[in-house]
Amino acid sequence: MKILRLSLFNLRKNKREAVAIVFLTMVTVFLLGTALISLTKIGDIFNKAYDETGCMEYIIHFRKDSYREVYKDILEEAYGIEDSVEADGLFAIPLNVIEKNGEKQLHNFAFITLETEKKTEGFVIQDGRSDDEIDGIEHPIWLPYAFEMNDGYLPGDTYTIVIGGRTYPFEIAGFYNPGCGNRDGSGMKVIVTDKDFNLLSGVLEHTDILAFNGTDEFDVGEFLNKCEELSGENVTSYAWTWWRFYESQNEVIFLQIFLGIAAFISFITLASTVFLMRHKISNDIEDQMQQIGVLEALGYRSKEISLSYIYEYMLTAAAGAVLGTLLSVLFNPVLSRIAGQQMGRIVHMELNFVMLVMVAVAITILTLVFALTKAATIKRYPPVVAFRKGIKAHHFGRNILPLEKTKGNINTRLAFKVFFRNIKQNIGAGICILLASSTLVFGVAVYDFFKDEMAMLYTFGEEVPEETISLLDGVDPYAFSEELLDLPEVRKTLVCFEADDVTVEEIGHESTVISYEDYSETENIFLSDGRYPEHENEIGISLYASRTYGIEVGDSVTVKGDGTRKTMIVSGIIPEASNGLINVYLTHEGYLSLVPNDTPNMINVYLEEGVDRSEFERDLYGLYGASAAEMAEASAEGSTLEERIRNAADEQMAVLLDRYGVTDVDYAIRIGDQLITGQSSVFRIRDIQSYFDQIATQVTPMAKAVKAFVIGMTIFVGMIVAVILSILSFSNVRRQRKDLGIMKSMGYSSKDLMKQLAVSMLPPTIVSTAAGAVLGVFINHFFWLYIMGFIIKASIPLVIVTAVLIVLFSYAVTYFAAGRVKKVSVTELITE
């Protein structure tokens, strides 16, 4: 009991350190507990949310002309799947939408009817208008709940889609919880009435839907191959698959990353807690050496005295652990909301209280073990040694940095002497700073990358030109490309394909094809190994595919195209983060050897800096007339009869060109004596789209979330650094108060002494920060490369600036924390 009283006395005496340890333990338990529980539960959380929607496991959209009813039989015969459902759908990749702010944005959509929705999932309405109200709506639409949760739409709002220049305003009847079709990337599933579905059928691509629940032996890649074998047609290239597993992977990946980083930070706080505890125990033993001697003289065993320190840290660590547990419990609803926003669905993060308590107990025990090993050093001090204040007062070591050889400022010299004297403490502090600075550098590198919210585009392993022009059939892309290059706004053009997908058998899934004649001309496709494909038989594969399927540069792979099958050599590995991370890269020749009937029909247009895209599009229409897509939806207006007739004829031609694959049209119209003639050669552009815009809508929210997380992480880690350094500085003042008082009597001002204490912490800070910066750069590189499959390069000047700022921040913290030296009174020292 007496020992416990001594612990309580120590706690009261060193409140600041005790509070710091409670805080760090609390944070450790909170971060580690929350991260571990969430990481282990996140899959279950998704599954529960998915199950609640009643959605089938697979929903495959076949292009209308490539679906055969026998595919359903394959499911039954090969996999025993009998509950499959067939339905109609419409796919629009991408489609312009007029957002709430009035701006046009491109999104990927799949339209289905209410009947199809009820056949393929439970149609769980989360929020919506009443049935009576819905009956009165002319064009109702049901959107995934993410539109309300993340984008702020409400029932009753107007949701306007734009197809070919014509607007289709819908009224939001409600928001439902989808299983699949919840993300822009894979196409968001929206529900419309039969009447509107039929209306849209005329302007959107029709698909046949096959929905079913898989079995253990079912493999979607294998199934599609079987479909191809049966029909002898290219099915995989024209099938769009929603699969529960993919949905899960894509929705939780960022959460997993955030939680992983939180777990990493918890190790920093744990290291800091242990370091602070051990540092404080050392200081306390040194401070209380004579008291320890007295207790020993009175008959207390060193074990019992050590216990007084253990009780102290048991109390502080336990208090921190309890608070951390409470914080985790309180934070759980917030985490659920964040997870829900990230996943785009309502989820309930179930709290695993037992696991949380286990984490708290484990952290408490771990810190106590470290405390115990330090406190056990008391046995080195028998009473006589303790009375003489241990061995610390009996300094017989080498005189490091003798003042006799001082060059320059005496304060700096004395600071370095203090540094060498506190070398053990500095190593501990250095480790904490190293971990913290590596996290900060990593955070800053990530923030720097995401600061430009479009920056994610540059990881996509695809070209992101300002404009992509798709040409009407029969238009020579190379000649048109040359014409475009003559425009002053155009910096560069690259001819490419609107390519069909191919399947690399070793990967087993259809891959998006990226094809260029000369990859050295591309600007956003980078290599992590090997070289770009240069010959017909060469292929570049994604870093993700390389790592997941063990394909290396020089390996041979079998690639299936449109009725073709060919062995190709892997020439290079390309980090990329789009299209399921399994893009393949081919030369034009290589692609045509797989899909012989295709022709290049797209031109990537790279604009000069500062060129306004809208203006450029207007200029382009001025030069080449409206695109067929726009023209097909235009109304035949004009001031004279001839103009009106020509416009009406142009519109009809545009419809034929754009929607029916017609390549040439000539017309002659007689009105009395007047003959009006025209031909389709006036149309060359099918459509102008900005891939940049489309991807931007997907990456902007992600970039915002990453930035917010990184800012929070930086502030938090900064706080940890501040706590560690201020406590160190503070305890240094306490420990050295006698020396500081003596030096004050000699005429050293408080500022001199504060400077000395701050400078004494500079060497470990500089070394650790430099090492931490290097480590941070490596973490950044490996994190993105090996976890995400693409490369984010840290800006070295920025890393240097960050490191300098960390050092300055650390200096400022130690300097101001050392301000306690002002309270060291010479007279108190003399009279104590």
Add this chain to the structure above:
Amino acid sequence: MGSILKTEKLCKSFSIGGIQQHVIKNLDLEIMEGDFTIVMGASGSGKSTLLYALSGMDKPTMGSITFDGEEISGKSNDQLALFRRGNCGFVFQNVYLLENQTVLDNVLTGALIVAKNSPELVRKAKVLLKKVGISEPLWNKYPSQLSGGEAQRVGIVRAVINDPKILFADEPTGQLNSASGQEVLNIFTEVHRNGQSIVMVTHDLKTALRGTRVLFLRDGAVVGQYRMPNYGTDDLTARRAGLQSFLDEMGW
């Protein structure tokens, strides 16, 4: 000989348990340049408090302190530190050497805050150390390896290395045995003979005999002062009798 230190209506009080304790009360005092002033008085009479106030280590509650014509009572703590650097040396009863620094470094720590390092400065430190009997083998020793007398002699060298205008000493022989005490006092006497102004607190008659002037404090006020006769001679007997008589008069 002009005045080096002057106080007017100097007061110093402390709050102990919410009760104000007036340790120095309206004290008027003048210390002359070159004097070896001894401050005596019973325990609790305010001797040490006066010494800290005079040396700028503590701020008075009220009143003024003029040092060499400069008012120091209103200075901030950092200004007082700057003031102490060039003007004051201090020798403590408990010596207070820096435990983690060698003998030579202890001395140089005091010197290098005032002057830049130079061979002359290091030579001066070594000469002074030798002069007080701290020989070369001890220069790289740590305080814990010194005897009490040796440590105090190092303390004196540290206090005088900057040629302060005034040297303050708070019972410098209080912790020493008789022989060591005498050696230390001899150093003080020699320093004083070289023109150093000294203010020393003591309650030891033998120590007080080294001074030129004795102030007697009671309840924070100077109640008597005595100028020592025949200073400069070794006629200790005559001085002792005179001082004893003064102290008897003061009720010592």
